[in-house]
Amino acid sequence: MSGFDIRAMAQAARAASQVLARATGETKNAALRAMAAGLLDSRERILAANAEDVAVARAETHPSAFVDRLTLTAPRLDAMARGLRQIADLPDPVGEITGMWRRPNDLQVGRMRVPLGVIGIIYESRPNVTADAAGLCLKSSNAVILRGGREALRTNAAIGGILAAAVGSVGLPETSLAVVPTPDRAVVKEMLLLSGLIDLIIPRGGEELIRMVREGSHIPVIAHDKGLCHTYVDAGADLGMAADIAYNAKVERPGVCNAMETLLVHAAVAEVFLPGLVARLRQAGVEVRGCPRTRAMAPGVQPATEADWDTEYLDLVLSIRVVDSFEEAVAHIAQHGSGLAEAIVTADHGRAMRFLREVDAGAVFVNASTRFTDGYEFGMGAEMGISTQKLHARGPMGLAELTCQKFIVLGAGQIRDSRA
Amino acid sequence: MSGFDIRAMAQAARAASQVLARATGETKNAALRAMAAGLLDSRERILAANAEDVAVARAETHPSAFVDRLTLTAPRLDAMARGLRQIADLPDPVGEITGMWRRPNDLQVGRMRVPLGVIGIIYESRPNVTADAAGLCLKSSNAVILRGGREALRTNAAIGGILAAAVGSVGLPETSLAVVPTPDRAVVKEMLLLSGLIDLIIPRGGEELIRMVREGSHIPVIAHDKGLCHTYVDAGADLGMAADIAYNAKVERPGVCNAMETLLVHAAVAEVFLPGLVARLRQAGVEVRGCPRTRAMAPGVQPATEADWDTEYLDLVLSIRVVDSFEEAVAHIAQHGSGLAEAIVTADHGRAMRFLREVDAGAVFVNASTRFTDGYEFGMGAEMGISTQKLHARGPMGLAELTCQKFIVLGAGQIRDSRA
Numbered sequence: 001m002s003g004f005d006i007r008a009m010a011q012a013a014r015a016a017s018q019v020l021a022r023a024t025g026e027t028k029n030a031a032l033r034a035m036a037a038g039l040l041d042s043r044e045r046i047l048a049a050n051a052e053d054v055a056v057a058r059a060e061t062h063p064s065a066f067v068d069r070l071t072l073t074a075p076r077l078d079a080m081a082r083g084l085r086q087i088a089d090l091p092d093p094v095g096e097i098t099g100m101w102r103r104p105n106d107l108q109v110g111r112m113r114v115p116l117g118v119i120g121i122i123y124e125s126r127p128n129v130t131a132d133a134a135g136l137c138l139k140s141s142n143a144v145i146l147r148g149g150r151e152a153l154r155t156n157a158a159i160g161g162i163l164a165a166a167v168g169s170v171g172l173p174e175t176s177l178a179v180v181p182t183p184d185r186a187v188v189k190e191m192l193l194l195s196g197l198i199d200l201i202i203p204r205g206g207e208e209l210i211r212m213v214r215e216g217s218h219i220p221v222i223a224h225d226k227g228l229c230h231t232y233v234d235a236g237a238d239l240g241m242a243a244d245i246a247y248n249a250k251v252e253r254p255g256v257c258n259a260m261e262t263l264l265v266h267a268a269v270a271e272v273f274l275p276g277l278v279a280r281l282r283q284a285g286v287e288v289r290g291c292p293r294t295r296a297m298a299p300g301v302q303p304a305t306e307a308d309w310d311t312e313y314l315d316l317v318l319s320i321r322v323v324d325s326f327e328e329a330v331a332h333i334a335q336h337g338s339g340l341a342e343a344i345v346t347a348d349h350g351r352a353m354r355f356l357r358e359v360d361a362g363a364v365f366v367n368a369s370t371r372f373t374d375g376y377e378f379g380m381g382a383e384m385g386i387s388t389q390k391l392h393a394r395g396p397m398g399l400a401e402l403t404c405q406k407f408i409v410l411g412a413g414q415i416r417d418s419r420a
Numbered sequence: 421m422s423g424f425d426i427r428a429m430a431q432a433a434r435a436a437s438q439v440l441a442r443a444t445g446e447t448k449n450a451a452l453r454a455m456a457a458g459l460l461d462s463r464e465r466i467l468a469a470n471a472e473d474v475a476v477a478r479a480e481t482h483p484s485a486f487v488d489r490l491t492l493t494a495p496r497l498d499a500m501a502r503g504l505r506q507i508a509d510l511p512d513p514v515g516e517i518t519g520m521w522r523r524p525n526d527l528q529v530g531r532m533r534v535p536l537g538v539i540g541i542i543y544e545s546r547p548n549v550t551a552d553a554a555g556l557c558l559k560s561s562n563a564v565i566l567r568g569g570r571e572a573l574r575t576n577a578a579i580g581g582i583l584a585a586a587v588g589s590v591g592l593p594e595t596s597l598a599v600v601p602t603p604d605r606a607v608v609k610e611m612l613l614l615s616g617l618i619d620l621i622i623p624r625g626g627e628e629l630i631r632m633v634r635e636g637s638h639i640p641v642i643a644h645d646k647g648l649c650h651t652y653v654d655a656g657a658d659l660g661m662a663a664d665i666a667y668n669a670k671v672e673r674p675g676v677c678n679a680m681e682t683l684l685v686h687a688a689v690a691e692v693f694l695p696g697l698v699a700r701l702r703q704a705g706v707e708v709r710g711c712p713r714t715r716a717m718a719p720g721v722q723p724a725t726e727a728d729w730d731t732e733y734l735d736l737v738l739s740i741r742v743v744d745s746f747e748e749a750v751a752h753i754a755q756h757g758s759g760l761a762e763a764i765v766t767a768d769h770g771r772a773m774r775f776l777r778e779v780d781a782g783a784v785f786v787n788a789s790t791r792f793t794d795g796y797e798f799g800m801g802a803e804m805g806i807s808t809q810k811l812h813a814r815g816p817m818g819l820a821e822l823t824c825q826k827f828i829v830l831g832a833g834q835i836r837d838s839r840a
């Protein structure tokens with residue numbers, strides 16, 4: 001597959017993006033419904049391509065969790081189609097005027113949402129991302145180039161072909177979405193240099209992928225990095241509420257980025273709080289590691305090493321540290337958090353407000369589980385991923401975050417006076 | 421000066437940024453007023469340092485426009501101090517909650533403006549940028565590292581030292597702002613790699629500087645690139661208004677990025693419109709270049725080459741092209757515009773709305789001069805520069821664009837249910 005022309009693909013996407021920018025919401029929604037129908041109509045073709053990918057992954061002895069994420073089933077395809085129809089039902093973000101004000105010289109100045117242009121998405125195994133990302137980009141009038149993982153190559157190519165044909169069936173360019181048909185890493189590196197043709201690169205995956213993209217890209221990047229989330233139980237907190245929140249944040253779905261990895265507990269409540277919680281967590285199969293004070297208060301806690309405070313377990317493992325103050329908790333989070341989501345459980349209004357203001361993360365919670373960090377749960381209707389950086393988007397990204405705002409100015413012949 | 425430790429400077433700025441994030445608006449405003457007073461109190465020291473820079477620049481036979489931009493005078497210093505006091509009078513962007521909504525499970529989800537952290541600014545000769553950028557960053561609770569041009573090194577060092585001492589005088593860290601004290605390019609290259617310490621790089625300057633930064637940076641970049649602005653005079657436009665707008669956009673201050681470089685005129689009005697306008701422009705000393713049709717309609721027009729349509733003259737030079745349709749004008753702008761500012765003069769509502777929506781630029785004008793593209797003119801109270809890219813900020817950047825918005829979530833013990 002060497003010799004694949006990524007520049008030509010990006011040029012076609014750029015041309016398509018100019019058509020998409022002018023497409024009506026009605027046409028885009030028709031495309032999204034055609035995309036959903038296409039997935040269902042071609043169910044067998046997609047599942048057959050996926051079965052080949054899965055067979056190769058099994059032969060390469062990937063871990064079973066990996067093979068599971070790669071595997072498509074009829075219900076998973078149904079969910080992908082349903083997702084596309086849900087995106088069709090959301091309001092069109094493009095052309096929205098988010099504010100307009102009048103200047104002393106009677107100029108009307110405002111801001112209008114417009115598409116970014118061409119978005120490149122570089123992601124790892126799960127093939128549902130192909131449909132989700134294609135749908136969100138189309139709704140926001142962006143052309144998209146999708147470069148999925150090597151292991152899902154056949155699946156993604158099948159899905160991409162079907163979705164592109166569906167887009168073409170309503171009169172929009174088929175090149176509005178394209179799947180890179182080769183696993184060649186040199187093609188990704190070349191893609192990252194096409195700064196005149198691609199406007200944004202979104203890498204979703206492990207640390208190595210994100211570092212490679214950040215360091216090699218001449219195009220702006222919004223990274224979807226790891227989640228090392230904390231819950232801090234404050235002095236005077238409702239300890240029943242704190243236990244339920246901590247348990248939920250750790251146990252409900254430990255393999256995702258918004259699950260808790262470290263629990264911080266104020267010394268004033270630790271002795272009452274920790275024994276019961278640790279027992280409940282161990283009952284659920286959680287391996288608990290802790291600082292010396294934690295270990296002295298609850299049985300069955302392994303010693304936590306310095307490395308534990310920086311580890312995203314993504315598993316039924318939790319590290320616990322007893323702190324002497326609110327400030328110590330905030331400092332621990334500043335040093336070890338990844339900026340995805342952080343929570344405090346407290347009954348004190350002042351400290352709740354300080355936590356909201358002082359903790360630097362995409363989502364900061366008072367008295368709720370970090371597991372809610374999700375575009376759907378936040379009421380955004382869709383999610384492209386969760387940005388862990390600060391530029392452009394921080395936290396869950398929805399349709400609005402796939403647009404930018406330009407200034408629009410309505411005049412009646414105003415000209416500018418010379419200045420001193 | 422080799423061996424300068426830019427990493428240590430960035431680490432100190434990072435530590436300062438954590439203090440700034442918690443500073444009250446009152447303290448920040450006191451710092452801004454102390455900065456203004458410091459500039460005035462140390463007027464002689466600054467002017468002496470500047471005189472040395474100017475003498476060297478003259479000896480190196482820089483063009484006189486360059487030397488003029490480099491030169492500080494007592495009135496220019498007064499303007500810098502006034503600018504800092506104006507920034508003090510603006511509302512504090514930090515901590516602003518821009519929206520809050522209630523979810524079905526009673527979670528309150530909202531967004532809060534927070535500082536970006538540490539901003540690196542890489543700019544060329546004008547030393548007033550040092551004070552403006554320092555003031556805007558301080559007001560938005562960002563620490564800043566300023567790397568000005570080699571030619572202004574002594575001036576910037578003097579200004580930076582005075583401003584940092586003023587910040588220290590109100591109890592904020594002196595390291596909240598720092599001027600890189602060496603012209604060594606290797607230091608800039610190293611600065612661009614400090615992605616854990618610096619959150620945003622803003623390059624302001626020529627194409628070569630911006631390319632170097634874009635290609636070498638591991639940190640997100642917001643570039644302030646060139647301005648190749650068009651004015652399109654539509655069929656049926658008010659030709660008196662069109663002439664005034666075009667004249668203003670070209671002549672009022674030709675050396676700035678929001679001045680017009682190319683005029684597009686619909687064929688239906690060109691024969692009536694162009695002769696008078698060209699005569700008026702030539703009277704003002706403008707060299708006019710044009711397409712063959714333009715040359716046939718107005719005397720004294722030089723032939724425009726293909727290169728003219730891509731040239732930012734920044735001077736009293738204008739290229740003119742007659743087009744046969746609105747679509748041809750929009751296509752010309754899409755091909756040759758730099759995305760800074762574009763204007764249409766029209767009496768037709770439908771085409772005005774299409775121009776606003778379809779033209780891709782930071783600021784799109786109907787019936788007004790592109791010269792208004794400016795944070796002050798738009799009512800933003802301040803300006804950090806004009807972004808010509810799409811991520812995070814597009815068009816003039818004010819205080820809000822030096823912040824990001826995180827999600828804040830207020831709960832009462834909510835936990836997340838398991839999903840299928």
